Amino acid sequence: MQIRPILSTLRHHKLTAILLTLQVAFTCAIVCNVAFMVAKRVQRISVPTGIAENELSAISSSGIEKGENMQARQTADLAALRAIPGVRSAVAVSYSLPLNQSESSSGICPSKQALDRAMQLNSIDGSGCVQPASYDGTPGLIATLGLQLVAGRDFLPDEYVGKGKPAVAIITRALAQKMYPGRPALGQSMYDGDHFIRVVGIVDTLLRPALRKPGVDGDSLIWPQRPDGSGVTYVLRSAPQDRQRVLKAAEAALLQASPNRIIAPGQMQTYTQIRRAYFQRDTTMIGLLIASALGLLFVTALGIAGLANFWVQQRTRSIGIRRAIGATRGDILHYFQTENFLIVTAGVVLGVVLAVVLNLLLMTHYELPRLPLWYLPIGALALWALGQLSVLSPALRAAAVPPVVATRSV
Amino acid sequence: MFDYYLRLALRRCRQNVPMVLLLVLTMAIGIAACMTAMTIFRALSGAPLPGVSPYLYVATMDAREEVDKDNPDYKQPDSLLKLVDARVLVDAHRAVQQVAVAQSLTLLGDMDGRKSEQAYGLMAYGLAVQALGVPLRYGRPWTEAELAANAPVLVIDTHVAQKLFGTEDAVGRSVMLGQRSFRVIGVSGEWKPRVQIFNLAENAGSVMGQEENFFVPAQAALDAGVGPLIAGECGKGAPVVSFQSAAVAQCRWMETWVRLDTPSQLADYGRFLAGYADAQHDAGRFAYPPQAKLYGTQAWMTLNRVVPDDVHLNLMLAGAFLLLCLVNVAGLLAARFLRRQGDVAIRRALGASRRDVFVQHLVETGLLGLIGGALALPLTWLGLWIVRMQPVSYAEAARFSPGVFVILFALSVGVGLLVGILPAWRVCRQPPALQIKIA
Numbered sequence: 001m002q003i004r005p006i007l008s009t010l011r012h013h014k015l016t017a018i019l020l021t022l023q024v025a026f027t028c029a030i031v032c033n034v035a036f037m038v039a040k041r042v043q044r045i046s047v048p049t050g051i052a053e054n055e056l057s058a059i060s061s062s063g064i065e066k067g068e069n070m071q072a073r074q075t076a077d078l079a080a081l082r083a084i085p086g087v088r089s090a091v092a093v094s095y096s097l098p099l100n101q102s103e104s105s106s107g108i109c110p111s112k113q114a115l116d117r118a119m120q121l122n123s124i125d126g127s128g129c130v131q132p133a134s135y136d137g138t139p140g141l142i143a144t145l146g147l148q149l150v151a152g153r154d155f156l157p158d159e160y161v162g163k164g165k166p167a168v169a170i171i172t173r174a175l176a177q178k179m180y181p182g183r184p185a186l187g188q189s190m191y192d193g194d195h196f197i198r199v200v201g202i203v204d205t206l207l208r209p210a211l212r213k214p215g216v217d218g219d220s221l222i223w224p225q226r227p228d229g230s231g232v233t234y235v236l237r238s239a240p241q242d243r244q245r246v247l248k249a250a251e252a253a254l255l256q257a258s259p260n261r262i263i264a265p266g267q268m269q270t271y272t273q274i275r276r277a278y279f280q281r282d283t284t285m286i287g288l289l290i291a292s293a294l295g296l297l298f299v300t301a302l303g304i305a306g307l308a309n310f311w312v313q314q315r316t317r318s319i320g321i322r323r324a325i326g327a328t329r330g331d332i333l334h335y336f337q338t339e340n341f342l343i344v345t346a347g348v349v350l351g352v353v354l355a356v357v358l359n360l361l362l363m364t365h366y367e368l369p370r371l372p373l374w375y376l377p378i379g380a381l382a383l384w385a386l387g388q389l390s391v392l393s394p395a396l397r398a399a400a401v402p403p404v405v406a407t408r409s410v
Numbered sequence: 411m412f413d414y415y416l417r418l419a420l421r422r423c424r425q426n427v428p429m430v431l432l433l434v435l436t437m438a439i440g441i442a443a444c445m446t447a448m449t450i451f452r453a454l455s456g457a458p459l460p461g462v463s464p465y466l467y468v469a470t471m472d473a474r475e476e477v478d479k480d481n482p483d484y485k486q487p488d489s490l491l492k493l494v495d496a497r498v499l500v501d502a503h504r505a506v507q508q509v510a511v512a513q514s515l516t517l518l519g520d521m522d523g524r525k526s527e528q529a530y531g532l533m534a535y536g537l538a539v540q541a542l543g544v545p546l547r548y549g550r551p552w553t554e555a556e557l558a559a560n561a562p563v564l565v566i567d568t569h570v571a572q573k574l575f576g577t578e579d580a581v582g583r584s585v586m587l588g589q590r591s592f593r594v595i596g597v598s599g600e601w602k603p604r605v606q607i608f609n610l611a612e613n614a615g616s617v618m619g620q621e622e623n624f625f626v627p628a629q630a631a632l633d634a635g636v637g638p639l640i641a642g643e644c645g646k647g648a649p650v651v652s653f654q655s656a657a658v659a660q661c662r663w664m665e666t667w668v669r670l671d672t673p674s675q676l677a678d679y680g681r682f683l684a685g686y687a688d689a690q691h692d693a694g695r696f697a698y699p700p701q702a703k704l705y706g707t708q709a710w711m712t713l714n715r716v717v718p719d720d721v722h723l724n725l726m727l728a729g730a731f732l733l734l735c736l737v738n739v740a741g742l743l744a745a746r747f748l749r750r751q752g753d754v755a756i757r758r759a760l761g762a763s764r765r766d767v768f769v770q771h772l773v774e775t776g777l778l779g780l781i782g783g784a785l786a787l788p789l790t791w792l793g794l795w796i797v798r799m800q801p802v803s804y805a806e807a808a809r810f811s812p813g814v815f816v817i818l819f820a821l822s823v824g825v826g827l828l829v830g831i832l833p834a835w836r837v838c839r840q841p842p843a844l845q846i847k848i849a
Contacts, residue, residue, distance in 0.1 A: 310429075
């Protein structure tokens with residue numbers, strides 16, 4: 001296929017060709033960036049929490065009776081909950097669960113020296129001290145949540161405290177590596193400013209209740225501490241399909257154990273619901289981004305097809321002449337396909353540059369990382385494919401023009 | 411001449427219906443996407459309290475009284491103050507108007523205990539009704555004397571009045587708030603900031619403002635055992651603060667808002683605030699250099715990112731979408747116009763000037779733009795409806811307003827003319843002789 005005749009034809013339609021090129025370029029730039037944003041959000045919402053997500057449900061209760069013995073209340077509640085058919089285990093936590101947004105966190109240092117360093121710097125950055133999310137709960141928390149203990153042991157019954165500071169803690173692997181890089185964290189004594197806390201166990205993953213940034217989202221710490229406020233969240237583990245039923249039964253059981261409490265309807269959730277609620281905005285945004293990317297591609301495809309159609313109509317006579325002097329259908333088909341390929345290629349070259357510029361622009365305004373370069377060739381391929389697909393029907397129509405048209409005047 | 415061009419344009423539109431449909435639909439989709447995003451953006455970025463909030467400033471300072479090893483830096487300006495500090499700032503009367511407020515969520519009941527209503531309201535020190543521009547329907551706001559005496563008086567809104575007493579004019583009635591009876595001295599109309607402005611540090615993630623159903627002097631409410639919704643930052647050694655406790659003496663829970671009308675008032679008040687804060691630091695009360703600063707409502711909302719980034723991103727995306735639709739339509743129009751060079755050649759040969767040809771084509775594209783705009787109207791409505799169905803915090807902002815019509819109309823004509831400029835210019839550029847040759 002000779003390119004020169006195509007180029008000289010395009011020269012006659014400079015404005016239209018330039019506009020089409022621009023359109024392809026914009027589409028390429030925007031779609032590459034949108035695809036990247038979608039990928040980032042998908043990555044964000046698929047972060048593992050480290051717990052047995054589809055077997056857990058949570059129900060929160062706040063006592064309204066003054067001076068109630070909370071520990072006794074919890075023990076009785078837990079007994080009632082464990083008696084529900086289908087409940088494999090149940091524990092009470094104060095309020096924190098991964099991704100439920102109720103976070104409690106406080107600073108902790110790998111050693112006393114690190115704390116002194118932090119005080120000197122007047123900042124915890126660079127001192128080795130960190131701010132992990134704190135989790136608490138009644139005995140059996142690790143097993144109920146389904147956490148993977150990779151080193152050390154679970155808490156011993158006599159390590160649990162009600163009020164006051166426990167002497168031991170279990171930390172996540174991410175936190176261990178951050179606080180004690182290059183040495184075993186198990187058995188180390190962390191310092192919180194008042195007490196030394198010994199690390200007795202390390203769990204693989206336990207995500208924070210509220211995400212901050214990827215580097216610190218896995219920094220969590222579990223205290224052997226029973227919840228002692230009037231509000232408490234019970235975590236139930238059951239078979240995935242039993243969860244709704246178990247939640248209803250749990251509400252009834254709790255109200256039967258003591259009617260002096262409030263169980264808000266929004267506070268009875270399966271863990272799947274908790275997770276979905278946390279990422280609600282991201283899911284909506286993903287839908288919107290995908291919809292707009294598809295919309296862009298669709299409009300571009302319409303534009304290419306519309307214009308190609310126009311050109312075919314306009315050139316019916318020249319096509320006829322070409323057919324009459326020996327061009328095959330394939331030649332005509334290829335002519336339009338090559339023409340489209342040239343325009344899209346020009347658009348893609350410009351579009352790749354625009355995509356990078358747009359990404360740099362977005363980086364300055366939003367917390368968006370740099371666009372990985374491999375998005376660009378994929379975007380280019382997608383647009384080539386889109387161009388060829390949209391031009392196919394008009395090109396076939398052109399190929400079907402009979403040579404006899406040459407003898408008629410249009 | 412204009413209506414001749416218009417008739418011509420209409421006639422031409424009828425000639426190639428699929429093409430015209432493609433053109434107007436592309437424009438309509440672009441305009442609708444842009445309008446949807448713009449409606450939400452406009453609703454969220456306007457003044458939260460029209461006529462009032464542009465003059466309101468919130469006082470911020472690092473008022474922590476203990477060294478906080480977890481957070482030694484004061485990276486984010488903090489608006490929460492203890493009641494004692496808020497009282498000093500309000501009592502100084504150095505601004506045009508001043509009030510310290512905190513949100514509360516509590517049960518309001520009638521005296522028989524038969525009817526009660528859970529309601530959001532503001533606990534305030536200062537003349538809240540005047541300072542915040544609360545519209546009073548009946549009665550009067552509380553006075554400085556009542557405030558000083560911690561008198562049990564309150565202002566409720568018509569909604570609560572209707573619920574408790576079956577009438578809007580509930581002035582003089584008594585309401586149970588906490589453990590005490592409060593006299594209703596005023597009834598307000600609906601008061602709701604369009605966007606969340608109070609206690610942004612703790613209200614992160616909520617975008618839309620909360621309707622406040624009652625206004626009560628803070629100390630009187632505390633005396634009755636009613637505390638703020640969020641106890642804020644409580645110092646060490648404070649009694650354990652539970653949900654909505656009234657034992658908040660050790661806590662920083664109030665925000666001080668002042669009304670300042672002129673730049674010189676702003677500068678003066680800034681100096682006064684800094685002076686007060688520095689004095690507290692020098693006296694050893696505040697542990698850190700206070701860095702006191704006033705923030706205007708809008709700046710405060712921007713700083714706390716009340717309007718989610720997603721909304722900006724949506725707007726940009728919609729803008730890009732519209733741009734692409736425009737390029738698309740311009741390309742198609744160019745092809746469409748150039749195809750009719752023959753007609754133009756004849757008109758030119760008969761004496762039409764380039765300007766005539768240009769205007770004629772612009773009228774045609776303007777008409778297409780208008781049709782596109784008309785089609786965009788139901789599409790925008792559909793877009794807003796879809797957004798309202800989404801469980802996002804700003805869904806309520808996606809409402810059709812009369813202003814939207816005006817913008818939509820202007821946008822569609824503008825779009826029609828804009829896309830037409832290049833193709834129309836191109837078609838009128840060629841000399842008549844050449845065009846006749848082609849024809």
